[in-house]
Amino acid sequence: xxxxxxxxxxxxxxxxxxxxxxxxxxxxxxxxxxxxxxxxxxxxxxxxxxxxxxxxxxxxxxxxxxxxxxxxxxxxxxxxxxxxxxxxxxxxxxxxxxxxxxxxxxxxxxxxxxxxxxxxxxxxxxxxxxxxxxxxxxxxxxxxxxxxxxxxxxxxxxxxxxxxxxxxxxxxxxxxxxxxxxxxxxxxxxxxxxxxxxxxxxxxxxxxxxxxxxxxxxxxxxxxxxxxxxxxxxxxxxxxxxxxxxxxxxxxxxxxxxxxxxxxxxxxxxxxxxxxxxxxxxxxxxxxxxxxxxxxxxxxxxxxxxxxxxxxxxxxxxxxxxxxxxxxxxxxxxxxxxxxxxxxxxxxxxxxxxxxxxxxxxxxxxxxxxxxxxxxxxxxxxxxxxxxxx
Amino acid sequence: xxxxxxxxxxxxxxxxxxxxxxxxxxxxxxxxxxxxxxxxxxxxxxxxxxxxxxxxxxxxxxxxxxxxxxxxxxxxxxxxxxxxxxxxxxxxxxxxxxxxxxxxxxxxxxxxxxxxxxxxxxxxxxxxxxxxxxxxxxxxxxxxxxxxxxxxxxxxxxxxxxxxxxxxxxxxxxxxxxxxxxxxxxxxxxxxxxxx
Numbered sequence: 001x002x003x004x005x006x007x008x009x010x011x012x013x014x015x016x017x018x019x020x021x022x023x024x025x026x027x028x029x030x031x032x033x034x035x036x037x038x039x040x041x042x043x044x045x046x047x048x049x050x051x052x053x054x055x056x057x058x059x060x061x062x063x064x065x066x067x068x069x070x071x072x073x074x075x076x077x078x079x080x081x082x083x084x085x086x087x088x089x090x091x092x093x094x095x096x097x098x099x100x101x102x103x104x105x106x107x108x109x110x111x112x113x114x115x116x117x118x119x120x121x122x123x124x125x126x127x128x129x130x131x132x133x134x135x136x137x138x139x140x141x142x143x144x145x146x147x148x149x150x151x152x153x154x155x156x157x158x159x160x161x162x163x164x165x166x167x168x169x170x171x172x173x174x175x176x177x178x179x180x181x182x183x184x185x186x187x188x189x190x191x192x193x194x195x196x197x198x199x200x201x202x203x204x205x206x207x208x209x210x211x212x213x214x215x216x217x218x219x220x221x222x223x224x225x226x227x228x229x230x231x232x233x234x235x236x237x238x239x240x241x242x243x244x245x246x247x248x249x250x251x252x253x254x255x256x257x258x259x260x261x262x263x264x265x266x267x268x269x270x271x272x273x274x275x276x277x278x279x280x281x282x283x284x285x286x287x288x289x290x291x292x293x294x295x296x297x298x299x300x301x302x303x304x305x306x307x308x309x310x311x312x313x314x315x316x317x318x319x320x321x322x323x324x325x326x327x328x329x330x331x332x333x334x335x336x337x338x339x340x341x342x343x344x345x346x347x348x349x350x351x352x353x354x355x356x357x358x359x360x361x362x363x364x365x366x367x368x369x370x371x372x373x374x375x376x377x378x379x380x381x382x383x384x385x386x387x388x389x390x
Numbered sequence: 391x392x393x394x395x396x397x398x399x400x401x402x403x404x405x406x407x408x409x410x411x412x413x414x415x416x417x418x419x420x421x422x423x424x425x426x427x428x429x430x431x432x433x434x435x436x437x438x439x440x441x442x443x444x445x446x447x448x449x450x451x452x453x454x455x456x457x458x459x460x461x462x463x464x465x466x467x468x469x470x471x472x473x474x475x476x477x478x479x480x481x482x483x484x485x486x487x488x489x490x491x492x493x494x495x496x497x498x499x500x501x502x503x504x505x506x507x508x509x510x511x512x513x514x515x516x517x518x519x520x521x522x523x524x525x526x527x528x529x530x531x532x533x534x535x536x537x538x539x540x541x542x543x544x545x546x547x548x549x550x551x552x553x554x555x556x557x558x559x560x561x562x563x564x565x566x567x568x569x570x571x572x573x574x575x576x577x578x579x580x581x582x583x584x585x586x
Contacts, residue, residue, distance in 0.1 A: 315444075334451060335461045338431060341407070345444050346451045364437060371444045 008084045009076060010042040010067035010091050017107055018144060024102075024137055027130040027292075033116065037141055038063045038100040038107030042083060043091035045146070051377070052147040053089060054138060055079065055098040056155030056162035059230075059286045060278060062106035065098035066091075081361035088370035089154065093377040097145065101162075102137050103129040103285040111281030112213060122281075124210030129285055131158075131293045135165045142173065149173045151376050156180035156358035157325060158286065161293045164333070167310040168295055174312045176376055178369065181322055181358040183329035184303055184336060185294040190324065193233050194287035197226035201280045210281050219280045224271035226283055231270050236321035236354035296336070303336030314344040315372045317365065319357040345372065391421055393563030394473060394499050397581050401497065401555065402426050406468035409492060411455050411485075412475040415439045416448035423448070430467065456480050459488045467493040474579075476500040477533040483545060490551065490586045499581045502558075504538035504574045523561040523578065539574045546584065555583040 005011050021034045040063045045052060055065050057078070066083035068076050083089045083096055100108040103126060111126040142150065153174050155163040160182025167177040186194075201207060204222030208215050235243075244263035259265045296303040314337055318330035327348050337344040347368045351357035357365070391399075395418045402408065404426045410419050413432025416439070422428040433453045434440050443450035455472075456479055470493030472485070477500050479485045489496035501524060502508075511519035518528040526533065537545075539558065546553055558569050558577030569576045 313449075331461065338451070339463050339466065341429065343429075343449045344431070344451070345440075345449050346453075347440060347444075348452045367441060368444060371441055375445060375447055 005068065005071075008086050009080065010084050012071075013040050013042065013064075013067035013069065013077075015040045015063055015069075015107065018141065020137075020140055020144075022140070024133070024140070026127050026133045028128045030127040032102070032109065032127070035102060035109040035137070036107070036113070037102070037109075037137065038104075039141065040064060040066075040077075040098045041145075042066055042096040042098075043094050045095040049147050050149070050151060051094050052142075052145070052150050053094045053096045053373075054142070054150050054153045054163075054166075055083070055089075055096060056134075056138070056153065056159035057098070057101065058155070058157035058159045059283075059290070060274070061159065062104060063098050063100040063108075064106070066096070079359065081359070082366065082369065088366045089373055090370075090377065094151065094373070097141070097147075099138065099141060101129075101134045103282055103289075105279035105282040110279065111210070111285065112279050121213040123213060124281060126281065126285065128288055128292075131161045131165045131289055132169065134162055134289070135169050138162070138166070139170055139173065149175060152176040152178055152373065154178040154180070155182070157182055157355065158290055158293075160325075161290070165293075165295060167312050167314070168306060171309045171311040174310075176313045176315070176372075177310070178315045178317075178372065179330070179333065180317045180369075181319055181325045181330075181355055182333075183325050184296060184306075184333045186290055187329070191291045193229060193324070194291055196229050197287055198284055200225035200229070201284060204280075207280065210284075212280070218275070220272075220275040223275040223278060223280045223283060224268075226280075227274040227278075228267045228271040231267060233324040234355040236323065236352060238321060239352045239354050239356075242352065303332070304339035307336055307340040307342060310340070310342055312342075314342060315369070316344060316346045317349060317358075317368060318346075319349050319351040319353070319355070319365075321352055322355045322357060324355040391417060393559070394579065394581055395421065397557055397559075397563065398471060398473070398497055398499075399425070401583055402428065402469060404428070406430075407466070409433070409462070409467045409470045411459075411470065411472040411489070413439075413443065413448070413450060414473075416443035416446050416450060418471070418473070419443075419448045420446045455485065459485075459492060462492050464491050465494065469493050469495050469497055471497045473497075473499045474501070477535050477537065479535060482535050482537070483549070486545070486551070486584075487549070490584065494585065495554065496584045497581070498584065499579060500537065500542070501533075501561075501579055502539050502574065502577050503536040504540065505578050506575050507578075509575075539577065539580050542580070542582070549586070551584050551586050553582055553584055557581045 018037050023031045023033050025031045064077040065079045066077040085092045100106040103110045111122045115122040153163040153166045160179040163177045167174050201222035204219035206217045207219040247262040296306040299305040316330050318327040334346045349365045351362050406428050408428045408430035410432040413434050419432050432450045470489040476482045508519040558573040558580050561578040
């Protein structure tokens with residue numbers, strides 16, 4: 001709990017649940033007749049509604065990106081380091097919108113919400129949601145908030161995929177797109193990690209084919225294993241060595257199978273904490289959305305062709321030790337953007353923290369992000385002569 | 391603006407696509423964007439320069455040119471520019487090949503190691519030339535492949551590279567009438583426009 005709200009915090013914030021009763025057609029062919037989105041906003045929307053920034057969350061994220069829900073809250077929102085007055089995403093200048101995506105488990109309609117057709121939780125009957133579906137739902141949210149065009153859509157990891165999809169699907173509604181530690185598609189290795197996570201969940205005896213809500217149980221072991229394997233891929237070898245090394249909890253080997261190395265207990269702690277706060281069906285959905293994302297897939301695997309409709313400026317950022325979404329994947333995206341003639345700047349940040357670095361306020365990372373957004377705020381968006389300047 | 395950039399500016403046709411290898415703080419691209427309505431990108435590895443480019447709205451890519459440019463498509467730019475960096479490349483010849491694969495034309499500037507002052511330094515002192523303009527000692531210099539105008543032009547002949555234009559200036563990028571008398575002795579910096 002914060003003793004006092006820090007000055008550069010957006011302060012106490014209250015999420016809102018917005019209800020949508022116009023059906024949302026989904027990529028899988030099904031549709032959601034009515035749905036809710038949990039939303040938080042920070043800062044003020046200007047009179048012409050030109051200063052709105054959308055934050056798209058990653059696999060386990062949600063609407064609570066900045067500030068505190070109460071004075072009792074232990075930690076601020078998940079990207080508080082970047083969002084606030086005077087921070088990289090400056091809430092003195094921008095109106096920042098953050099939401100929990102459909103299929104999530106933090107208040108937006110998802111597998112643990114009641115299915116209007118049955119009155120019981122959707123569970124495994126909740127439709128598979130794609131990045132495109134999220135972006136479509138976020139466009140409805142923008143309509144609701146009176147935002148015709150985002151000054152920027154910003155996201156890391158799976159959030160970066162949403163930002164990228166926005167620029168392709170709604171080119172006239174995005175002025176800038178910030179894609180951090182992300183990729184234009186997952187690699188086979190990346191899909192493989194997701195499959196291990198899914199197997200861990202679905203093979204947990206408590207999973208009950210996704211109908212665990214009615215049984216009053218949670219596939220905790222599966223979710224914990226899924227998170228543990230995920231967590232390993234979010235850290236770097238160097239980062240783990242630095243953080244845990246081969247340190248033993250009790251200083252000596254115990255010659256049994258209980259966790260003895262610090263890294264073991266850390267992973268177990270992370271896994272257990274996650275398994276008590278996250279929904280297993282949501283985890284399955286999020287990993288599928290990751291796997292399916294491939295905007296170039298529909299365009300003969302020509303990324304430049306897929307990016308052709310975009311009319312915004314791009315900032316792409318990667319981190320040197322990130323191997324889950326490696327710099328190579330970001331470079332592919334940058335190459336595609338250059339081939340498509342889109343304005344793009346790219347920074348590769350030296351960071352030991354692996355994929356997790358995108359959540360950490362590394363000075364150079366915050367400076368690059370901050371300067372890019374500052375330029376947007378100054379109204380100097382694409383300078384005269386830049387491709388597709390408006 | 392730096393004088394060599396002004397000379398380059400004169401050569402660029404409006405509305406072109408420009409790739410600036412080692413774009414520094416983005417001064418040239420920013421100028422060309424504003425005055426020649428060019429579109430383009432700079433490649434840069436210096437962090438402060440990168441940030442300045444972003445502040446200016448210049449599209450800048452963090453990329454080590456020495457690591458190769460193979461990811462950039464052939465014939466995708468009108469001009470590929472490299473100012474004062476050729477001599478610091480591991481393989482200047484390959485970079486020039488790459489410049490002319492990617493761009494319709496290449497514009498390259500480099501210091502002349504056959505300038506009388508460098509020749510004199512080596513001839514009379516017997517040591518590698520150090521000057522205000524090129525202040526490094528032999529062991530810490532980033533300039534690992536010095537050449538002379540003659541050397542460069544010989545490379546162009548060997549590779550069938552056509553020199554479209556050449557301007558030879560002093561270290562402050564000033565035109566001097568007497569440089570024309572013996573460029574390889576009197577000129578300090580050359581700016582070449584090449585194609586293949």
